[in-house]
Amino acid sequence: MDMAEGDDEEFGFSRNYFLAKELGGSGKKSTHKLSDIDLVDEQELRAAAANIDPKHEKEVRELMNSYASLYPKWVFELRCGFGLLMYGFGSKKALIEDFASTALTEYSVVVINGYLQSINIKQVLVGLAEILSDQLKNKRRNTLGNWPKGQQPFNSKSVDDLIAFLDGPQGEENDCLVCIVIHNIDGPGLRDSETQQILARLASCSHIRIVASIDHVNAPLLWDKKMVHTQFNWCWYHVPTFAAYKVEGAFFPLILANGNTSQSAKTAVLVLQSLTPNAQSVFRVLAEYQLSHPDEEGMPFDNLYTICREQFLASNQVTLNSHLTEFKDHELVKTRRHSDGQDCLYIPLTAEALGKLLLEIS
Known part of the structure; x- marks a missing residue:
């Protein structure tokens, strides 16, 4: 009897399932749209x-402590010419900034935030060349190492020339290293093929070491075999931290939010807080105008230059241009042609978002 009842129940379920499918196919389609969803304020x-x-x-604290015990090994691998690539959930x-601030104190460290929408890779190379030049000058008590007096500044050099300088001759200055944290x-600001090729060439320079992280599942597809094993020379480390992507996620709209002006101002505030007080003041002049x-x-x-000079924010156009370049790299400021x-x-x-931004940075 029990088996018969079970068969009847299973038969009834199957019959109702196919009946529902039949009715669903012939019935009226839903008129609901994705745009009808009432999204929450971001x-x-x-x-x-x-x-x-x-x-x-x-x-999690124990996990992070276990990573900290690897710091001496990571430093040794960097000195041996390897690059460190961190991957894993979170x-x-x-983690990388703690490693840099505690274990790389003997070296100059440059940080590149690849989660930003746009990055000027040429300016990165110029900054690295200037740092290395200062190191070599202090080491040898000479001027600019391979760049004699009378040479044009690094800004005027090509990418190939800058990389050639960073890949200077091996010798007594071999301990002059610049570590790049990426x-x-x-x-999105680094994943194009040209930028990756430049980074790979940069990683193979004698005076450069790279510590980087990846989060996209297809990130290894950015590199070919030569880039991975010869230029970047990666040591792969699985270091899941389970930490929230608070800073990285601030520059991307949330899928369940309506992306209003408040978020635009919030994102701009995060960028401005990482800039110098003078740069913030220059931005304020532009915003108030x-x-x-x-x-x-x-x-x-x-x-803008006249007002900045009057307020002692920029003594020359070169200084002001450096601030504007930084604004443009972070997409805080854009240029358009006036009617004249x-x-x-x-x-x-928008004016609303700009007003909120000025209140935030006040």
Whole structure:
């Protein structure tokens, strides 16, 4: 009897399943659309995510301590000419920065945030060359090493010349190393083929060592066999941290949020906080001008330079241009042609977002 009842029940379920499929196919289609979903405000969503209590704190702390015990080995591998590549679940930003601040104190360290939308790789090379030049000058009590007096500044050199300088001759200056920390070497600002080729050539330079992290599952597809084994010369380390991608995720809109002006201002605040006070003040001048002249297409460079000189924010155009280059790299400031043919600077934010931004950085 029990078996018969079970067969009847199974038969009834099957019959209802196919009946439902038949009715569903012939019935009216739903009129609901994805756009009908009432998305939550992004600022509220990020605030809620920030208030989530961390779990397994003791286990995570023990895990991080186990990574710290590897620091001497990592330093040894860097000195031997290898690059360190960190992968695994969770943000590796805090781990790599802790390694750099505690174990790489004898070397100059340059940080590249690959999670930013755009990065000027030429300016990175110029900065590395200037740092190495200072090291060689202090080491030999001479000027600019391979770059004699009278040579043009590094800004005027080509990428090939800069890499040639960083790959200087082996010798007594072999201990002059510059370590590059690259958060998300597979990030949107670095993942194009040309940039990866430049980074690979940079990694093979005698005075350069790289510590990088990857998070995208297809990141290894960025490199061919030569880049992996000869140029980057990676030592792969699986270091899951289970840490939230708070900083990295701040530059990308959340899928369940409506992406309003509050988030745009919040993202800009995070970028500005990483810049110098002078750079923030220059940005404030531009923002206040844009708010007080809403009908204009932007602020002429000459006007900005005059105000910055009066407020002692920039003593020359070179200094001001360096700030503007940094703004443009982070997409905080853009340029467009005025109706009279003059190039003008503007901040690609609404007046509401710009007002909130000024309040935040105050």
